[in-house]
Amino acid sequence: MATKLREAEVAHFSLEGRNPPGPRQALTSLVLNRLIPGGMSVLRRVRPVWKVPGRDLVVVTGFDAVQEVFSRQHDFEVPYEERVELIHFDGFLLALQDTDEYHKMHDGITQLFCPDDTGQVKSIIRDTTADILAGRGRDLDLIQDLVKPVVLAVVEQYYGVPVPEALAQPFFDGNLASSGFVFAGPRITAKQAAIARAAVAEVWPVIDAAMDAARRSPNRATVLGRYYAEGHQEAFPEPSMRSALMTMIGGFLPPATNASGRIMEVLLGRTEAMRFAVDAARADQDTVLLDGLLEALRLDYIIPLLWRRAAHDTCVGEGARRLTAIRKGTTLIVSLQSAMLDGRRVRHPKRFDPYRSPSVRMVYGHQFHYCIGEAIANAVLVDVFKPLLKRAPRRSPAQSRTTWVGDYPWHLWLRLD
C-alpha cells in the first residue's frame, strides 16, 4: 500500500499521458496544423494587419508587418511575465523587455555558451547520433530514438546538466510542456497553470542538482563546470545562471524536437526536397544542407502564433501606405509562420527553394528576441540530419503516420537503408 502511494506520489509528468492519441489530439492537431495556418493565410491575403472588431486584439500575418512588430520591441512588448512568474522562471530571456536586466542575461549567456564551443557541441551530437544509428538497425523513431537522446546528450555533456535516465522522459516532457505554457497566449486558466507547475517541477530539480554537483566539483568540459571553475558567480550570480540554464534548455529541447519532426515531415512529403537533402548530405555540403533544412522549416513552422502587447498607443505600418492605429494594452497575435509564406515578400512561397535569400527565413525570429541558441540549433540540424539522410530515410511501412502530442510531433517512424 505504501509502495503504491509512493509510486502515485512520484508519478511523473508525461506529455504523452496527458495527450493520448485520440479524437482530442486529432482536433488539436487539426486546429494547430491546419485551421490556424489556413485562417492566417486567408487573413494575410486580405488584411495582413487585422483589428479584430470589438476586442483589444490585432492579428498580424503579413511579412512586413510581422517584421515591424518584432523589431519595435519598445512599442510591442513580450507579454509573458505572468506566465513565467507562475513557473518561477524569472529571468527567462524571452520574457524580458529591452532593459538592463535583459542585456545582462544576454551577455552572460553568450559569454558562457560561447561560439567557440560549437566544435564541442557538434562532436557531441555527431558521436551520439553515430552511436544511435549504429545500434538501431533499419527502423528508427526520429523523435524519441534520435532527437531526444541527442539533445539530452548536449544538455548533459555540454551544458553540464546530467539527466538521470529514469528522469529523462519526464524531464523532456516537462520542458516541452512548460515552454508551451509560456507561449500559449494571453489568457491563463487554472488548469493550464496547474499543468505548467507540474511540468516545471520535473525540470528545476534536475537543474538544481546539477548546479549543486558542479559547485562541489566542476567539470571544466561543460558550461556549468566552467561557470564555477572560472569564478563567474560574481559577475553572473547563481540565480541568473539558473535562469540561463533553464532558458537554454527550455529554448532548446522543445523547438529542436518540434523542428526536427516538422522538417522531416516536409522532406518526406516532397520528393524533390528529400532528394536535395540526401544529395547535400551525401556530398557533405553542410551549408547547403542547412539551407535546405531551414527552408523545410519555413514551409512547416514550429509555432503558428506568437504574442505581443502594445506598450502604448501606437500604430503598425510605419512607412507603408496603410497605417493601423493600436491602443495601449492591445494584444497582438503575430504569425511568423504566416509571414514566411507571404507571397508579397516571398517569391513562390509554397515552393521548396533552398537557394532563397536567407532574409525571408525568419525561423529563428527577427531582431530583438532573435534566437540566442541558433548555433546549437543549427548544429543539431546538420549533425543529426546529415548521417540520417545518408541512409535515405523513408516512412516506416509499419507505422506510416506521425503521432502528435499537443503541438509536437512525437513519434515519427523511419526506415533507413
Add this chain to the structure above:
Amino acid sequence: MSDSAVEHFDIQAMLRGFGTTWPWAVFLYGTFAAGNPKVNREFLRDVATALGRGTPTCVSELDERGADPDFHNPFNVAFTYPGLSKLGIAPDVRGSFAPEFVQGMRVRAATNSDLGRSAPECWEPWWRDGTVDFWIGVYARSSDEQLGQRETLEDQLQSHGLRAAGWDMPTVCFSDDTEVWIDDPERQPGPQKALEHFGFEDGIGNPPVKGLAPAGPAGTGAGGKRDKAGQWQPIAAGEFLYGHLDEIGEIPPGPPPGIAANGTYMVLRKLSQDVDTFRAYLLEWAEHHETSADALAEKLVGRQRNGQPLVADPPLGDRNDFVYAGDDQGKICPLGSHVRRANPRDTLNFGTLLVDRHRILRRGIPYGTLVPREKKQADVNKMADANDGGDPYPGQGLLFIALNIDIRRQFEFIQSQWVNQGNDLNQGSDRDPIVGGHRPGHLVHNRIVLVTDAEQGVAVCPDIPAFVETRGGDYFFLPGVRAYQSILEGHLSRG
C-alpha cells in the same frame, strides 16, 4: 573631297615620310630663348637659310625633288607647347590647342604607361626636365651629310645664343650582312631591308590617307579602312590634318586655321630596345613550346621578319593588303601580337568601324647599331661608342614618331586601350608583349597566351620582361608650311 583639296605644298614632308631614301637624320631638340620671341624666330629663319632651304620641306617638294641629287637637307620643324609660348603665340591661340598637347607627354606618363623604368624620372635629361621647345629634323643621304648638318645646326644655335637641349642621330638600319635571325637562318629578312632592332622589317603598316596618295600608280588603299562592300578605302585626311573632314564626317575643332591648317600633332618617343633580353627570352620559351625562337618572335610581333603578315599564304605583293577574317581565334596571328594590337583591322565587331578613328601615321626612324646574332648589345655599343666619340646614352632603339590629329583618340587610345590593355582583343589585362609597359606591382607579370595547333592547343609565355623602355619624348605640333611662315612673321603673336 577630292585629292586636290589636300594641298601638298602646304603640308610638311613628315606626312609623306622620308623613308629609306634618306637613311640618316639629325634630330635637334632645342630650347628657345625665354622672353625673346624675335630671336627665336630669327634663328628658325636662319637655320632654313643655312640648310639651303627656304621653308621646311613640304610633301610636294619631297615628291618632286626627292630623287634629285642636288636636293639636300630636307628638314621639318615642330614645336612643343612651351615652344609656342616662347615664339610669342598669343595665349588665346595657344589655349585652343588640344589639352594633351598643352600638358605634354611627361605629365601624361600614366596614360601611356610610362612607369617604372620608363617613367619620366628615368628619361634622358632634356625630356625629363621638359626643356625641349622645338624639334628640327634634318634628313641626309649619307653619314657625312648627317655630320655636316649637325655642325650647321650647332653653329646656328651658337650664333643666336640658343642651346641644344639634346640631340639624336638616328639612322635607318639595313639588313645587308648583319644576321638578325636567332636560331632559324631561313628567317633572315632579305638584303637592303630597313629593319628595326629586333630584326624585323618595319614601316609597312601605315594607312593610306585620302588626298595624300603617293605619286605614281594609284594605291589600292590597302591597310586603310574597309567599306560596306568589303573594299579598302583610304582613311580620311581629317584624321591626320587640321582643316579636313575626318572619318566621322566632321572637321575636328582646333586652333584658328591661321596656325592650324594642314598642321598635325607629332608624338615623338625615344624607345630603347633590349635586344639581348628579347633573344634570351625567346630562346628559353621556344624550347618550352618546342618551336624555334624566330617562329615565336614572329608570333609575338605578328608579322614575319620580312614583313609578310602571318595570315598571308602565299606571300603578299602588298604586305598591307590583308585582313584577319578567318583567324578570329588568333591561331595564325595571335590576338595579342603587337601588329594586331596596334591595328586590329577587322578583329573587332562591325568590320573596321571601331578601328578607323584610331589610326596613326608612323614616321619613326631607328637609332643605334644593329646587333648581329652572335653579339651582345654591350659589345656593339662599346665599339660604336669608340667610333663616335661618346654618345652618353648608347644603345639601340626606335625614335617612334606618330602623326595624328587627336592625340587622345588616336595615339593615346592605341597605347592605353590596345597596347597596355588587351580587353578588346580578348587578352584581358595582358599587355603587348613587345612594347607593353610593365607596371611595377601590377596584377600579374605580362604574358601572352597563344592559341596553337599543337597538342595542348595553347602555349603560355609568362613573365615577359620589358623589351622596350621609354627614354623620353614629347608631344609636338607640326604646323603647315603657311602656318609656319605666319609664325615666323609674328602674325599670331603679341610681341
Add this chain to the structure above:
Amino acid sequence: MEVTVRRFPTESQPLTNIAPVKRGMSWVSWALLRAMRSISKLEMARQLEFIHFARWQRVRWRDLPHLGPAQPREHFKNDFFLFATNYNGDWDQYIDSFARVPRIERGMWWLWRFSRGYPGPLPIRTFKDWIRYHTYAERFYYSAYPRSTVRNIAAALAVKHELDRFVDESFPTETTAEFKARYLRMVRQLAPCLGSAPGVRPTTAPRTSPEEPPTPAGAVTVGRTPAPTRARLLGPRWSTAPLVGPVLGRLAGQGHNSQSYLTAMSPIEVKPAHAVTDAIIDFIDELNRGRGFESFAKCPMLHMARILIIDDLRPALGVAGAGSLKSNYLLFIADVDGSVDDFLDALYTADPELVDRLWGSCLGYPSDRGSPVFLRRYIERCRLRTHLPFAAFPRETAREVRGALELHANLLEWIAWVPMQKKKMTDAQLKSAWEDWVNRFVLGGAEHR
C-alpha cells in the same frame, strides 16, 4: 577635347544620363521602350561586348516620389528619359560606337528622338556635347567584379561551362588514354578563351618552386558535387563555400536567375537647405575610402551600384522655365540578382549604419530603424520603373560570375604549369594531377565541419 567624366578605379564605368522629353511625346518613348524590350532584346548592345548592364526609363514628372506634406511637389513642363549604363573602355569610344555602327545609330536615334534638343547621333561632336550636358556625375560606384570586363566574363563563363561539362562526363572507369584525349579536346576548345585574363588573381597559395602544382589558398568560391550524386532540382548546381558572414553566406540561386533593376530617387531635403545633403556627401566620401566596397561586397546578389546626388535636372539646351527641382535628391541605382527586397535586406544586415547615413535623414524616411522592413517600404515608395533593361549576362548571378572568373584564372595557371612538367610527366601522372586539381579548385572538397 578633354572629357571631364570621372573615372572610377574599376574596369567598368558608369554613365548616368537624364534628358528631358516632351511631355506629350513621352508616352511614345515609353511604348518604344516596351516594344524594344519584347522584340529586340538589344542584340546590338550585346554585340558591342563592352556593356555590362544598361537601362532606359521613362520618368514622368509625376513619378518623382512625393513622400509627405513636408516635401513640396515637383512640377515640370517635361518628362524625363533616364539612361544608366555600365561600360568598359573609353567614354569616347563608347559614344563613338553609338554613332559609327549604323544599326546602333538608328536605335539611338529612335530612343532619344523625343528628347528635347536631341541633335541626333551625328555630327558626333554635338551628340557628345548633348550627352555630356545631360550627364550627371556619380559620386560612388561599386562593381562586384571590379577588375573584369564583359569579355573577361564571357571567357570565364565559357571556361566554367566547359569545365563543368568535362567533370560531368568524367567516369571512374575511364582509361588514361581516353582521359588524355578528352582533356586535350577540352583544352583546345578553351584555348581562345584563356587569353582573356579576368583581372583577378588566381587563388593559389605561394609555391616554393615552379615544379609544385598550384594549390588553393583558402576558401574556394566555386564548388559543386561530384557528378554521380548531383541533384537535379530547381537548379542543377549549387555553390558551396560560405561567403562573408554567417547569415549571408548562403545565397546561390544558380540556373534560375532573374535580374532586377533598382532605381530609387529619394528626396533629401527641401532646397535651399543643404546640411543633410552635405552630410550624405561626406558619408559617400567615406564609402569611397573603402567602406562602401566592404559593405556592398557583403551583398552577394549585387552586381553594380552607384550613388548620385541630384540637385537639379538640367532643362533642354536653350529652353528656359521648364521647371526646376524643389528638393535635392539621392539617386541610387543598382543591378541585382533576384528581387530588390532581398538585396535591401542583405544591405541592411550587412551595414545598418550605411543605410541610416545614406537614407536615414532623407525626407519621409521612417523614424523606426530597427528592421530592414522600413528600408524596404521606403525604397518602394522611391522607386522608378525600368522600362528597358539590358544585361550582358542575364542568367548568371554575381556569385557565379565571380566564381567563374576565379576558376578561369586558376585554370590558366594550371595550363601554364603543365608544360613545365610535360617532359617529366606521364599521362597517368597528368590524369592524377588533373583530378587533384579538379578536387581542389572545382569541387572545393568537403566543407569544413
